[in-house]
Amino acid sequence: MKNNIAVVLVTFNRSDMLKQNLLSLKEQGNLTYFIIDNNSQDNTREVVDAFQASVDSPVHYFNTQANLGGAGGFAFGCEKALEHKDFTHLWLADDDVTFAPDCLENLIPYIDQKTILQPMRYAVDGTNAEASSTVIDLDSIFILNHKRNSVMGTSFENAKEPFGIQHIPFEGPLIPRSIFEKVGIPDKRYFIFSDDLDFSLKSLRNGFDIKCVPLAKMTRLRPAEPNYKPTDWKSYFVYRNFFRIHKEFGNNCFVRKRPYLLALMVSGYCLLTGNIKGLNIIKDAFRDGMSGDFNLDTKYIP
Incomplete structure (x- = not known):
């Protein structure tokens, strides 16, 4: 079956990063774009218009007229993309990442209808930044952090072949239509944080797989900002x-x-x-x- 891939890209007030993101996606080949703007107040629309004029691929732009958060934006975008029956996979992306020119090319060999494929993430300085967990522990009583064995800082950093993980970020996962048909679209109620973990766990518990593909590389344009001190x-x-x-x-x-x-x-x-x-x-x-x-x-x- 031919792989028809739609990009679902959520953005909010980061037009400079969005421009870099779109330029990297332009290198991936023939794609259809669903750009979901959470009512940005900068020049996001101008960036999208310039990109649309520079490509032959279909570009669908939606302004949600409100800040729906990442979760709401992805829910909105996935729903719009899945209305088109010819897409076999959705490629989800935040606006603050870029993709290596051969990222999609290195994902394609592993495509099927039962596996989420996650590229390996790097920081702008080239260090590994793949924080996805190889184990999500929701069994053990005497732990506080259920995310175990992050990829970065382990031997998985040097892997060449795809390996199993139990958690994706919504930063670059290539997700088969069959998973959405089984578990639904991302839960917009999360707004931000853990919407990707919720989707990952639902997918795993419905018999699907998640793999990280080391040769498919992408870059986070800004560091992660976990804040466990309740201040904002x-x-x-x-x-x-x-x-x-x-x-x-x-x-x-x-x-x-x-x-x-x-x-x-x-x-x-x-x-x-x-x-x-x-x-x-x-x-x-x-x-x-x-x-x-x-x-x-x-x-x-x-």
């Missing part, structure tokens, strides 16, 4: 979604209830350090992350 709006989503993953995917009652202990520990730290703002963030994150409808407190949307 991002912290709300870090903890809210962290709690949700445990509640939804914990393999035993202890793991599913672990958010109670984690919330108590972080709240205690906030009290000891006088971080009253952080205490309120954790309270809101716990309330919404553990809620039946996975509520979102709109005051934290920038």
Whole structure:
């Protein structure tokens, strides 16, 4: 079967990085583009228009008229792309990454309808930045971080052949249509953070595979910014979604209830350090992350 690939690219107020991203995608060959703009206030539209004029490929631009977050943008874009029945795969990308000229060429040999393929990520200085985990541990009781054995810093950095991972970022994964048909589109309720982990776990639990392809290379244009100190709006989503993953995917009652202990520990730290703002963030994150409808407190949307 011919592989018809659509790019689903989400962007928000990073037109300079978006320009670099699109130039790298232009090198990948014949693709169809679905560019989802979360209502940017910079010159994103001009960048897209210039790119559209420079390629023969179809370019579909959508302004969502609101900041839907990465999760909402990918949900919106995947839904639009999947309306076109001829696409066999969707290639998801944030605006702050670029792809090596032969990235897609090195993914193609491993394409099928049961495997998500993730390129290997590097930092701008050339060091390995692939933070995907080879193990997601939602069984063990006495751990705080369920993401185990990150690729970077391990022997997997030097791998030549594809190897299994259990977590993708929405930065470059090539995803078969069959997976969307089985597990659905990304859950827009996450807004940012852990939407990719939620999708990964659903895919694995439905019998699909995830592999990292080392010869397919891409670059992160800015460093990851994990923030585990509850100080700002991002912290709300870090903890809210962290709690949700445990509640939804914990393999035993202890793991599913672990958010109670984690919330108590972080709240205690906030009290000891006088971080009253952080205490309120954790309270809101716990309330919404553990809620039946996975509520979102709109005051934290920038």
